[in-house]
Amino acid sequence: HREKVSYLGKRCAFLLCESATNIDDLHPSLISQQGEKLQWDDAEQPDFSDYSERLQTFHSWPYLQQEENTFVTPSLLAKHGFYFSGPDDGVTCFYCGNTLTNWSEAIHDTNQNIVQLEHARFFPCRFITYTAGTKFVANAGYLHVVSDKERR
Numbered sequence: 197h198r199e200k201v202s203y204l205g206k207r208c209a210f211l212l213c214e215s216a217t218n219i220d221d222l223h224p225s226l227i228s229q230q231g232e233k234l235q236w237d238d239a240e241q242p243d244f245s246d247y248s249e250r251l252q253t254f255h256s257w258p259y260l261q262q263e264e265n266t267f268v269t270p271s272l273l274a275k276h277g278f279y280f281s282g283p284d285d286g287v288t289c290f291y292c293g294n295t296l297t298n299w300s301e302a303i304h305d306t307n308q309n310i311v312q313l314e315h316a317r318f319f320p321c322r323f324i325t326y327t328a329g330t331k332f333v334a335n336a337g338y339l340h341v342v343s344d345k346e347r348r
Contacts, residue, residue, distance in 0.1 A: 236323065240293030241279070250274035250290060258285050259303055267308045268299050276311045277323045292321035 236245040244250050254260070254270035257280050270280070278287035278296070286297040296318060302310050315324045316336035325333050 234326075236291060239291045239323075241288070241290040244279045244290035247274050250277070250279040253280040256280070259299065262303055266303045267305060267310050268303050272311045276315050276327065277321075278311070278315070289315065289319060289321060289323065291323035292319050294319040294321070 236242055239245055244253075251270055251274040254274070257270050259266070259268065260270070273280075273287050277289045277291055279290055280286075281288040281295060284297060285299045286295045287299075288295040296314055302314065307313065312324065312328050312332070313336055315321075316328055316333045320333045320336070
């Protein structure tokens with residue numbers, strides 16, 4: 197299985213023996229007790245930990261007119277941790293502080309999870325791991341080697 201993952205270009209720290217621990221230990225559970233709101237105090241931009249704060253940043257998002265036929269919308273970007281930061285169509289994850297740009301091709305993607313997938317592929321941080329799930333992030337496959345800071 198390890199060879200298949202490597203062949204597909206996927207990076208899994210567990211399968212590639214970069215970690216001697218269980219996959220759940222890589223990102224400890226963030227489930228709060230008794231339904232309390234989760235705290236993201238260690239986020240790069242804690243002011244944007246709230247969905248509505250992130251959503252408000254998209255007033256000049258370049259693709260606002262194309263929201264009907266796309267899975268790349270301000271509401272989905274905000275849901276998956278992003279706020280509009282620029283330049284151009286750049287969006288930044290409030291938690292890891294990393295920016296994704298060049299959404300023009302993804303605008304026409306038919307995958308309804310494209311925003312989640314791109315976040316998991318490029319920056320598998322603690323927020324996307326919590327919201328999408330460990331298994332989703334592991335299956336997304338890293339498109340580049342990420343630093344420990346990006347994995348936090």
